[in-house]
Amino acid sequence: MARTLRWTGGVLLAIAAVVALAVGALQILGWNVLRGPIATVVTARTGRPFAIHGDLDVDLGLTLRVTARDLELGNPPWVDPKRPMLRMRELDLSLRLPQLLRGRVVLPRLMLDQPQVALLRRADGKTSWQLGSEEGGDGNNPPRIRELVIRDGQVELEDAIRGLNLQAAVSSSNRLDAPLGQQLRVTAEGRYNGQPFRLTARGGSLFALAERGTRYPVALDVRAGDTRITLKGSVGTDAAQTLDARLTVSGPDTAELYGLLGVVLPNSPPYSVSGQLRHAGNAVRFDDLSGKIGDSDLAGSMRFDTGGPRVRMTADLRSQRLDFDDLGSLLGAPPATGNGETASLEQKVQATQLAQEGRLLPDAPLHADRLRAMDADVRYLAASVDARTVPLKDVRVEVQLKDGVLRLSPASFSFPQGNLELWLTLDGTQDPAATDLDVRLSKVLMDQLTPQIDGVPALAGTLDGRASMAGRGNSVRDFAAHANGRMGLAMNGGRMSHLAVELVGLDVAEALGVLIGKDKPVDIRCAAGALALQDGQLRVKSMLIDTEDSLVIAGGGVDLATERLDLKLQTHSKDASLLSGQTPVTLSGPLRRPAVGIESKGLAARGAAALALGAVLTPVAAMLAFIDPGLAQDSDCAARLREAGAAAADAPPVR
Template identity: 35%
Template structure:
């Protein structure tokens, strides 16, 4: 039985809304395909003229794609190929072109353009001509904005990740920074992983600069997540030479550096002008090691080299991320030469130090300076560099295992902690091994003010006199030990004018020991004793005590206790030394304790300049004795000897009283300054 037509089921009819949805989706797909086909096959070159006009209008500079334009768009990034490009600099710039190239490929991110950000992950330039310039008021030629914003450097600055070049040149000018450089590039695929070579010439920090080297064909400017590119550089700036080979992750920030470096030059202090690291003045140097940089931190590892005649090694770290840069680390010398200390306190290097490093032009030396008569002063007059003291903080430990070439000052070892914070430099603790004993203490220079507040507090402990005075040691005299102190405080802009204005206490004292009697008799002009010793031989006499103590008032060292007492002779002295004028004026009075003939004992004098002391004798007593000898000789030649007879009036000194007097300043100004100086040790 078949159903009737009236009862048959009705055919399924799609709803009207569903039909419209399908039509819309189909139309949208067709539209997308059409847009894609249009984009892919669009003759982009027809837009070259409108783009040239648009960019020129927006930036206020001429922009021109000279031959052909092509675009390969993507969802996030578009690749733009420009066959010939010229983009002018602002009118105030030296170079007419910001960028000119035979060809350019630009990968540009699309969505940041909506926020007026130009993000270029890759830029390739063929035979580019690039002209970059900065002005002191902030203007930059690469700030892309029309009008005042661009002029002041607030315009849009493109962010470039990877840069590729295959030749061409770059010019960079920043007069206010003392920078004017030209870099020429050459590309050679036969040079392995560093096909791009460069030559650099010009001025950097107002010093002549030349450099050459090689690198990879891809230069990472700011791109992250890309392997570092290799580089090699050989550069000379002023008197500094740099050779480095390694890799780098970001060129604009000099980040991700891992390189083997060799640095040499006339003075480590020159690096402050070049890289902003405030190091002390030194003799010519050569040092090599491994250089690393991550973020804001530089590390110099496995350092080894020489400063003048001294070896140097260790590790340093320089952090720029904090409010003030900071240098920290540990340095050490197996052997430190005394000639290399001069530049640290403002003296030129000696000829030995100046010629110690091959390939470095020798600076002016101490000997040449003094031969020319340009500076007859002994104390260093070179101004302290307050700008360097305020430029950064520091915490560096230095140790010298052995010190050589000490001449009359037998230094044996040394160590010091150098701390610099907010312009205040402290050498604390300072520990020097000297003549079997030590000199310990601290030095503080407050460079936050000008003139600087400078304080020195040093204690002298157990120095062996037979080591401290080698000439006496050569007579095989066994002497005592020397103790003392230096406590000085004052203001100055150099070592010389600080000492010339300083006040405080300087003292050295020793107790019992032995001394060469021959030297005493020569000093006392005792001809009879000298003749006896020449016939029978020298002998040692017992030293009872000695003390040299000065009240220092505004650079004048006034002797308060100046004695040297032995069983044979008592020497007392009076006088002063001027640290300001570098002059000496002392009278030494020998008082023999024995009888002798042929004695012409008379007060001895030490006068003159620190650099040219003139020992002598007071003429009046000698003239008196000579006149007496002549008068008596006229009567009987044998009577002339009577005038040279010494009856020995000398008496033992009050050693306990003298040493007690030497231990404390007499003047209130000297005492107060000494207390201020001693505070730096706490």
């Protein structure tokens, strides 16, 4: 044993002698001889060229103090070699040797003097700040810094994905009694998507980050164009709760937040919302959310899970009062822009342009690539709806976004009686995006949808309808211009106010075979239509309005690409003595402002109704089954069709 101890002591003495000789040599030769070996190690660990161009100095002890001047760390090969990732006038750090021998890097103090940092991200997602090489470590054991001082730091960032280009100034102080903005301050200016960008961040002394179980104060103010994000709260120094802060976000359009926050949101009118933001681990919560979007209030909560291959958002949102005009923004259409309405300058310009061009369908682009950036499960409820002339009671929407495919299943709009439901599947994995749409209108009273004249509804009856279409396009207008599908409408019974008939004009009323009485409404036995949509061309297969004294049959269609209407209504009297010479009525021109006219040539031939019924009854009957199988058998309209069909079979041939 004694011999072993003597041998061990001899070895330690020899090691100590070697270390002493090495230290002595370094004291004589100077520490600069280590600049080359240090550069080799750092280059191997980071995969980037590294150099110390100035002096290197070391003060020995259990806590080493290292000072290095004029340092430079290069960028990856795809960046201009004349543009390093980091330049620094001086680095001054303290390093605890006992912790280093245990495999931990503890820096009691780190001072950076005039660091200049250049960060770049390409459009393909490759970043210049991703360090490491095959020989380097994995970065799972980062150094622990107890005190950090930054003097006159400069950061330049170019991000092609977010359209961000900025220059930032960074400085910090360790005065614990200094005001919040004087301990850590970051200011940045530049451009975001071509618009002015400004960021101001403030924090407490970075020395406080070394104290476990404390809260580190932070404040952030970001302005990108007309979008503003403010945050004020604290960051925890342990893993239990990283961030707890009040967040306020406002701007002209929620879709613009994608570049800033990476969150996929639909287009919207101007908005302002706030809530409590909490971040711990892979979970981000936005609770007590409240504010306004357009002229609608909004409340609820949102959750974000960042632990998977994509961010997953779940949201439960609600409005006490929804302004129906605001929903148009979801499709890229501008909201209402009249007095008292909330719309951004860009949306007002868009509304003016649509009006000048006589168009209804918006051509705002759909960014299908964003649908592949995250998953979502969102529920929304509006308890009451301000739709002006449309008496909606409530709106319910359920949205699922997964693997780039968005589904509405469904969006439901409730009336005092009846409802409208919309199913939508939008496949963002294709380019252009592929869309399937199914809209169903069930048992809605027309007197709820039409204005009253002298206290009498202009039109009454029960309306059912359905539209099913599919197509591809990266805007609503592009989709409509190439869509295929079919549509159908049916109104069981009903009546039109005699005053409403007078308002359309005596000549038009006579052309339609409508007898005008001073106080007698016009009874409508059945109104139905079947339309086919092919490559944006919506054509009438059959459409009829059956009154007590006439049968009105329509033909023509709508070009959705040009948004122009071309319809003709031909009337056939049931009694030869009543208005037997009606001329066709035309509806033509842009969908936004169609014109009603009377065709100057041609009269309806006596007996043509029998011939026409044979062509229109079959597709209309099939359309009733498409809307609702029960309509084809049980509705009054179906009975009227069977009755008209029997009469057509007994009618004499046309001569």
